[in-house]
Amino acid sequence: MLTGWRRILNRVIFIPQRYVLGILGLFALANSFTMRVCLSMTITQMVLHPEASEHIVGETCPDPDWAGVVNNTIEETTIPSFQLERRVKYDWSEATQGFLLSAFYYGYVATHLPGGILAEKFGGKWTLGIGLLCTSIATALTPLAVDLGGAVGLFIIRVIEGMGEGPVTPAFVLLLARWVPPSERSRFGAMIFGGAQIGNIFGPYMSGLFLADNGDWANVFYFFGGLGIIWFLFWVLLCYSTPNCHPFISDEEKMYLNKNVTASGLHKKLDPVPFKAILRSPQLWVLVLAAVGHDWGYFTMITDLPKYFSDVLKFNIKETGLMSALPYVAMYVCSFIFAYICDLCIKKRWHSITTGRKIYTTVSSSLPALFIILASYSGCDRVQAVGLFIASMAFMGGFYSSVKINAMDIAPNYAGTCSAFVNGLAAISGIITPYLVGLLTPDQTIGQWRVAFWTVFAVLVATNLVYLIWGSGEQQWWDDVDKLGYPSNWKHGPLKKRTQDLEKKVVHPKHDHSPIHHD
Template structure:
């Protein structure tokens, strides 16, 4: 029996719908991609040299309860470190290194979406994560030979590999998941980011404790990504109709309920002239910029805040950094289930649901982040408030993250690439900006950084509340909706252009005749 035959028999034996297999593999994909993305936030606290003591200024810096700053200490007070070299990188340099990933991430978002629509989400996503995994495993070598420059460039390569992940997954969801299940699947797959944010810092803290070598963190997470890719090759496919061992019942159900035209016919070229003039898309981009500004500040700089300001040791920093994302992951499912249920009950529209949960995931976290910044050196209060802020940010997966599928199910890959690619510029700006704003790691300096997060989150949410949409846009399916009144920018569909070209003038007659 062939390999496909064995997989078909296995699928029949365990009765697992293949869209759930895709969901679980997607969860693992996002989890591993985020562990590779955020592990530097932990390891950099051990890669850099720190002063052995700092003066405690009441009201401006927090006392170190262990009497040392971010060091591994034996019973007699001797610092022990058995890992690789440490580097004399200032706060601005660290911020630049933490932002390097997002240079590559932004660069490959749109090409990744276009490749996914042309060749399918399976290979676009799989090969991208494979590149990131290999680059992660090679990070220690890059740092050994190139120092900060080597680390910067290897992180850019990692970002290039992960750029296509979100647009490819949005396209896969648009072609695999009916609208009534999208919030649930969106939370399942994209919630994997929180699994990565949970285990990335925690496992990194375990590797780094007791003088552990920071290189082991990169070897471990890079190796996991390579193992994931092997399973992805054999278990997941770009569409239900190309899946070799999906059940007939599930294929029929998906063909009946999934609205993306790309599932049933070849799509026309991406209608960029209409997409770039679409107000709902630009409003969605603006909302995503706001969310990413807050989210990337948390995942990139929260470990530094716990370590440098609140003076947690490295193992505690890993645990404290993981707790907010445990809350975010749990609440993402609560919000997703509630949103899907209300849509099915027709208690509110998809558009209203997207705006409601965008507000929950933007304005509420902004308030808790500011409260945390005013908790001073009260470590329990600060951690509790950061946990609350990230819990409410879980509504993002029922709102902005999947809104591209609502307004453009056919071109979800390209639209998601534009949204997430432009929004990810926040990941370039925020770590470097935080580094500039917090040169001395004082509470007052960090408070200014958190106020910028508040202003951006609340401001972009207001814009989305006024102009956001949950309706499919006309340019996503011109056959269904036609052109809007006053459209003056030419046809969007290739076959319309071809038909206009098939006009000739017969011999002895000067009137045009359209050929069939």
């Protein structure tokens, strides 16, 4: 019966299954980012704000909507009685808010490497799916956690959300390494990881609508948590870890992928992760630095840009949602443009994979750094500031054709572990930047924010320079020792214990117990 259904699906479903994976991957990243960034919007309505009388001429912008607010509270007549308890404003300092905004990344960093290892052992499908399901449930429980524990409850539930999302990136990089040929990687990287920008667009915009007119902030968490649970059901039914275990992939697509996908893990069981070589790989550490730089700028934008629009430029909450979404519309559109150009140039051999990764790392780091600084000097000119932030995020779209997928280039077989290592360490930026911005901007003045943006500029440019000098897009020897062999300067013994034991038995069965060095 089951075999008959599979045959029918094989004939009826004409969409290549790697595109089904790509589409559901897009929705996965979109929903994961809505759950990640929604607190950036809701926290602006959960806390007390400085009174307008404290406005410092030349340092803060005037609030055009202040006339409707008295002593930091909204008139009770505009709030339904059943929402009064929810309308309690929390007296959290800027530093405390920064600490709460960074809480997600404590869990996110902690589960990256375990998530990558689990994905390689059990498959990307379940590692990713169960992780996002946990995040979705925790998101829906956020209002309850705040009611019960205040700031402490919010911190704990955000850490749990981060733990669920930690395996997402390494699992997706591994899935792409198993499903996507090298000539399509930039395209699929933009499709799936560009879903983050859909989340950054949809999350603030929908949050603004929910929060407008004194809407209950709890509805934001219920909505996005519920969407994540619905996504999980489709993911379980339609996606699989490799083409060879997919029940209704076409024979033509399976043959094409088995012929063109470079990861040997698609065809055989992988050896244990070669941590001894990975941790000594300069190419991996350079990629870590590039990812740290990008994430420093990117997380500052997704976490703190809503606060800048709300507290500095004084957009109301509905306008803040729209203005916060616009830069990510630009980033999403440009990510596909950069991906198409990059894939085309690699396919036509106009430049190498390494050159392409370096070009778009520069596009996604140094150019955004420049526009962020220009935006910080635009003062209270809302149009100019928003325009410059849009330009900065548009160029960050090159990230999905460079740093985000570079782990697949240097280690297609161990892409899950390497991506977990890279993204896990880079995500420490998400812990540091919200708290640092909170410390640097206690009064929410333009001058204080300018210092924060100069910090972003310095990190983006410095890490980009390091990647330009030492970055690589070539498969590293330790990813497939059987095919590529050991480098001449490798002095740390064999990577595979069973290879060592086999050679002892066959080549030197009685006398030779020396370590094996491969050419």
